[in-house]
Amino acid sequence: MPFELRDEGGRQRIVLRGRWTVVEAPALEPRLRAAPLPAARELMLEASGLEALDITGAWLLRDLERRLRESGAIVAWAPGRPAPLDFIDRTMTGSRPPPPDEEPLSLITGTLHGVGRATVLAREGALDALGFVGIVTAGFGRALTSLKRLRLPSVVRHVYETGLTAVPIVALIAFLIAVIVAYIGAQQLRKFGGEIFVVDLVTVSVLRELGVLLTAIIVAGRSGSAFAAEIGAMKLNEEVDALRAMGMDPVEVLVVPRILGLVLALPALTVVADAMGLAGGALLSWYLIDIPFNQYVERVQGSISEFTFWVGIIKAPVFAVLIATVGTLRGMQVRTSSRELGRLTTVAVVQSIFLVILADALFAVLFMELDI
């Protein structure tokens, strides 16, 4: 026991012993809470038997003393009150009890609160995004009027980082997707004896849709997240404030080069994806339906119109603007904590992929109406 009760002629003594430190606290606390308080009017606390007492132990001891006093006993110390207790007393003078935690809301009011909060946040988010688009547009206007403000070295760096370094993964994925499409196509078309249309299927789907869409999704995951994380970390480190203080516009320095870089990089990556997709189609056509390469090329040329390639590639800059704008906007929204940085980076990726697919759907409707 950390303390022992001794009865000495009407006066009770509590002899404290052992170690009372932060190490023992977890075991000590429940035992102290559970121990029955002596009923005597006069109590003598004896601390000379303590082996160790730190601030945590003193806090528990002070709590015990308080509970004894509250039970109506007169408490005295022999040989004296340990110094750490006095230290805590001095620390706690004038302290108010901590404010109670807010009471949890009921189901109905809680739900209403949630809906209201979400509505306000959605409105703020929409206004924020709209304002950012305006600021970026103005930044582009300024950047395009002078070569110095365009910051070409920075643009080139982002073309390299978002474009060139993504070539291997984009090429591989485009190739594999073309292989999958060819496989499934051949399986289905064989039922009608139309295996030759596998070439048309692969060519049209890769050039019009899959090439650019897959590239955009990969780039959203790679570069959208990188934009948000880079700018977000700069915000946390007050680097963005430093830019402002030096009279440099963060939008001009950080946002415009990233958007411009990606606008240049994504179409180039799309061309790579298209080429690798067609290569995958060629390999599978030869393997599955015995079409030699020169015949495949002829068939490809027969299956596309003058627009097919351009219908795909025209979407790339639009997707690039969406990905880069969302990524940089979310990065700029990081304000206080590292958790926010993680959350907004995730939001940047999810939103840019969503917007890319939404835009692709709108393009599909548009091209249908234009009959291309």
Add this chain to the structure above:
Amino acid sequence: MAPVIEVQGLVNRFGRQVVHDGLDLAIRSGEVFCIVGGSGSGKSVLLRTMLGLQRPSAGSVRIEGREVVRQSAQALIAVKRRYGVMFQRGALFSSLTVAQNVELPIREHFAVTRELARELALLRIRMVGLGVEAASKYPAELSGGMTKRVALARALALDPVILFLDEPTSGLDPISAAAFDELVLELQRGLGLTVVMITHDLDTIFRVSNRVGVIVDGRMITGTLEEIVDSAHPWIRQYFHGERGRASRGEATSDG
């Protein structure tokens, strides 16, 4: 009495650059020891080595007789519970409130109840001179001085016997810095701590230090404040007898 911290023959090399070249240091129990040195003299490397965060090229570091160098992470935990560290920029966890920051080490190491952890955290927050209203704030909402105090409260969370402070008064105005010095002294006396402090603040050195160690040429010159001030080493002479040093010394002597 055996020293609380004992560094022997410490060598730290980075490529061809030698930072520490056979550095010896002994810090006694219950003293306030200030480590001084020029920029790049290896103060932070020495601190990180003493904390067991960095492996030196050679030499040994013992804290309360236990070796820190080349120990397993498991073995180091026992040592790490004996010291608290206040990092230069606070290093508070930005996603946790002040109270949660202070509670974190307590709840990580000991299976205390939620209420006791909160009470102990609030006690630490009071000990560094902050009110309970600070407890629910996030680090981003704190001023520079409050950040330092919360970092100190977190360093005290596990009732350490040794307190490491890395430039505790940097970035504070002179009044806040002086108040922080007093706080450190009060806690050191009240809790019987051994304080090891890296500082450039001459006012702080004159106010709080019992002994001073100066890192020059990869070694440590230690002595009482008077001995160091009277040292013949050119760098130390320039440090304490330059324009700023004279002003601080004048204040300290006229003070008492």
